[in-house]
Amino acid sequence: MLAARQLGAERIIAMSRHDSRQKLALDFGATDIVTERGDEGVEKIKELTGGYGAHSVIEAVGTQESMLQAIRSTRPGDHVGYVGVSHDVTLDGQELFFSHAHLHGGPAPVRQYLPQLIDLIWTRRIDPGKVFDLTLPLDQAAYQAMDERRAIKVLLKP
Template structure:
């Protein structure tokens, strides 16, 4: 099969990999229809974070081609969403709802596991991992939003859930990438009354407003903190959603959070420091981490299929597998918020 190959920092190509085969009776083989590039893939591409040489890509949807004898919840021909991590559904962590931390699981597109930026993927623990989508005649807009469910929509939702967003809240979303924009959707969906999106990019500002942001703040760092504190009469926001992972974004999230609130942090951390003095003396909590996407997909799916939410709008660059290098560079150069890769029909 043809698949994207990571050859080291700055080296993304399309090459040949062995067609996946069932290795266990709990496996399924999925033909990938739509994949995409994640912001975390760029950290590997830039050489900031380590990644094994070989397959890459952890966000995809597709059609089940083959299943092992012990698979019962999906069958050949099903359209399925694959969360970015696979899980067995039975370990202590999965039983507690933390499917992204499965004791026997892992992530797609790393350490030799087939990646979503390729034509086929062997999915371990298919019953617990894959989620079948009712129907097949979905619009292209819905199909894009289904891809978003594999990671960024669930991750943005995790930020909002972790920060305990509730009806009537004032929420700040720090970060205007795909996850931050999806966090705006999530905050709106959970009933937030005022949503302050931090963004300097006009296109992303417009999309944040379309998703439900009521205010846009273009300042950064201490200036952003001052503006938001002034907007909230010096009190701060009821929930701060940190969707970047840098030291500045973490400082901003804690700087604008009101006493007794929670920062929901889902950004991959890079030189981020938790201000323990603020945690202790302002009683501000920190929750978040790797999103348990498989836990959230059933809850979010109906809203996607019915069009009540449309996270697929974060895809503003499209290409085929042959254009995968441009899919990466478009995001790296900030010509795109998120790149969609059309792999098969």
């Protein structure tokens, strides 16, 4: 959401069923929140976009359901970017072909963006640290807290 806002997106739709994540999405620039999943989530996205689907979709969960929802929510001819490594996702070639969606993923060229991002943080135009809503010692199970939705992201300290 921060990136979409920085790049000038007029409408940013976040998908979340969790109050803390919804609030953070709105703080980061989301204009709409969709709580539905699967076919219902796709229909809600299409309703919000005049029946067309979203121009650009980011898939950041990495599951079969989230990948299909992302592809099906995308306006024909536009783009799905997936971040991270998907888990057991298989795509039906025929569905992908007829979706007309461009699917992009892979390691991000982080060094390319670092100078601009550091400046945005340093000048306090963005505050990405808001994602950390729980602090734990290194030896505790941070992923468990995120998996159980007790935390958005965990900051680990020695």
